[in-house]
Amino acid sequence: MKTLVLAMVAAGVGLAGPVSAQAVDPRLSRELGRAVGEAAVQAERAADEMRAAAREAARGARQGYEDARGAEARGAGGPPPVMTEDDAAEACALAAEDEGYAIARLASVRQINRVWPVAGADGARPGGSGAGGSGWGVEGVIELRDSWRAPRGREMSFRCTIAGGEVVDVTLRDFVARR
Structure with a gap:
C-alpha cells in the first residue's frame, strides 16, 4: 500500500511539470517597491525616535533619583x-x-x-x-x-x-x- 501511494505521489509531481511564469505589471511593481521603501524609512525614523526617547527616559530616571535623594536630604527640590x-x-x-x-x-x-x-x-x-x-x-x-x-x-x-x-x-x- 505504501509503495502504491509513493508511486502515485511521484507520478503526480511528474505530471504537474514546471510552473509557468506570470507576467508582472511594471507599474504595480514600482508602486509595491515605493510602498516597501516608504515603510522601511518610516520604520527607521520610528526606531531613531524610540532610541532618543529611551535615552531621555534614562536621563530623567537618573535625574529623578538624584532629585528625590537631594530633596530628602535638604527638604527641597532640585539636585543635591x-x-x-x-x-x-x-x-x-x-x-x-x-x-x-x-x-x-x-x-x-x-x-x-x-x-x-x-x-x-x-x-x-x-x-x-x-x-x-x-x-x-x-x-x-x-x-x-x-x-x-x-x-x-x-x-x-x-x-x-x-x-x-x-x-x-x-x-x-x-x-x-x-x-
Missing part, C-alpha cells in the same frame, strides 16, 4: 549639593555622559581616574556648598559609540569641575600621546 568625593565622581560621570550624548548615540563612563579637592578663595572645606567656596575636580575616561554592535567605541578623556556644590564645567577631549 555635591558634598563628598563619591558625590563628585557620580555627578561628573552623569555630566560627562550627557556631554557625550551630544557627540554619539551611546555614551558610557568607563573609569574615574582621579578625584581631588579644590580649595576655594575663602579656604572653606572641599566640597562645600557655599557660593564661591571650594569644590572638586574629577578626571576619567568615557566611551562613545554609534551603536551597541560597534566593535569598539571611541574613548575620550574628560575633566569635570564642581564648585558651589554643583557641576560647573565638563570638558571632553581625545587622548594625546605623551612622550
